[in-house]
Amino acid sequence: MNRVIVGVESTAHTLSFGLVDHKGGTRPSYSAFFRPHEGGIHPREAADHHTKAAPDLIRQMMVAESLSSSDVMAVAFSQGPGLGPCLRVGATVARALAHDWDVPLIGVNHCVAHIEIGRQETGCIDPVLLYVSGGNTQIIARAGDRYRVIGETLDIGIGNMLDKFARSQGISFPGGPKIEVLARDWIDLNPDCTVDDIPLPYSVHGMDLAYSGLLNAAQQKITEGHGLEEVCWSLQEHAFSATVEVSERALAHTGKTELLLGGGVACNTRLRQMSLMMAEQRGASAVWPEKQYCVDNGTMIAELGRRMLDVGFSTPLEASAVNSTLRTDHTLVNWN
Ligand code: AMP
Numbered sequence: 001m002n003r004v005i006v007g008v009e010s011t012a013h014t015l016s017f018g019l020v021d022h023k024g025g026t027r028p029s030y031s032a033f034f035r036p037h038e039g040g041i042h043p044r045e046a047a048d049h050h051t052k053a054a055p056d057l058i059r060q061m062m063v064a065e066s067l068s069s070s071d072v073m074a075v076a077f078s079q080g081p082g083l084g085p086c087l088r089v090g091a092t093v094a095r096a097l098a099h100d101w102d103v104p105l106i107g108v109n110h111c112v113a114h115i116e117i118g119r120q121e122t123g124c125i126d127p128v129l130l131y132v133s134g135g136n137t138q139i140i141a142r143a144g145d146r147y148r149v150i151g152e153t154l155d156i157g158i159g160n161m162l163d164k165f166a167r168s169q170g171i172s173f174p175g176g177p178k179i180e181v182l183a184r185d186w187i188d189l190n191p192d193c194t195v196d197d198i199p200l201p202y203s204v205h206g207m208d209l210a211y212s213g214l215l216n217a218a219q220q221k222i223t224e225g226h227g228l229e230e231v232c233w234s235l236q237e238h239a240f241s242a243t244v245e246v247s248e249r250a251l252a253h254t255g256k257t258e259l260l261l262g263g264g265v266a267c268n269t270r271l272r273q274m275s276l277m278m279a280e281q282r283g284a285s286a287v288w289p290e291k292q293y294c295v296d297n298g299t300m301i302a303e304l305g306r307r308m309l310d311v312g313f314s315t316p317l318e319a320s321a322v323n324s325t326l327r328t329d330h331t332l333v334n335w336n
C-alpha cells in the first residue's frame, strides 16, 4: 500500500478510520460504535468511548493495511456537522497524526463526504443526494460551486425518529434495522394491508420534511392497541413516501437524472425499493453504495480529503477547529 489519504470520522456514535489510495481506490474502514446502555447518545460518553477506542483502531489499520507513515499523503477529518465533544476527539487525533507524519491536514464537511463516496462507489456523476441518517435528513444537489440543500427535515433526522420510536417500544439502539425486519415480517403475512388501514400524518412541508408528528402518532397507535409490527410497517411507509416525494420534486426542479442514497437509513431495503420505483417512473436512476459506505465511515472522509488535496486544499492548524453546525453549502466545491 502506498500513497494514501487517511480519513477520521467522529461526528456521532461512530469512530472510524479509513483510507483511499491517491486514485480513489477505497479500502474498508476500521470502526468502533458507541452503544448507549439506555436512552439516546450522550455526547460526552460517546466522546470518551472514541478517545479510548482510537489507539487500537489506528494500530489495527496500520497493521492490516501494511501502512507506514511514509505512505500517507494527508490526514482528513470530519470538521462538522456533528456532536461537539465527538468531533473534537477526531480532530485532535487527526491533528496529532498529521503532525507526527508531517503531512497536510484537511478538515472536511461530513455531509459532502457522503456525496463523494457515493459518486466514487456508484459512478454517478451529478446526482441529487438523499442523505438520510440518524441526525441528518437532507436532499442535496450541486449548483455551481456548492452542494445546495434543496429540502431537509424541520425537526429531527429520520433515523433519529426511527430510533426514538423503537426505544419507546423497548427496542435497543439502533432501532432502524429492527423496525425494518418487523415491518417486512408484517407485510409478508398481510400482503393486502394498505396505509389507509393504519393512517399516520404525512410529513411533507413544501420541499421540507418533519418527523416528530409522525413519531407521536405512531406511539399513539400503539396506545390504541395496534400491534407493533403493523405500526412499524405503516411508519416506514409514511416516512419513506414523504422522503421519496421530496426527492422526486428535487429531481424535477433540478433536471438531474440520478438519485443517490446515503446515510445509515439508506441501508433500508424498502426505502431503496421506493426510490427505485420513483426513479424508474421518471426515466431516472437510483443508486447507493454498499452498506459500509452508507453508514458513517472513515473511508468517505479520506475520499473527500483526496479530492480536496487534488485541488490544492489543506487546513492550517489555526483553521482546524470543529464546527458542529457546519452547513452543507458552506463548503466550496471546486473539484469535478
Ligand atoms: P448514521 O447516522 O448515518 O451512522 O446511521 C445510523 C442511523 O441509520 C440510525 O438511526 C439507524 O437506526 C439507521 N439505520 C441503519 N440501518 C437501517 C435500516 N436498515 N433501516 C432503517 N434505518 C437504519
Ligand code: MG
Pocket (backbone or CB within 6 Å): 110, 114, 133, 263, 264, 295, 296
Ligand atoms: Mg452521516
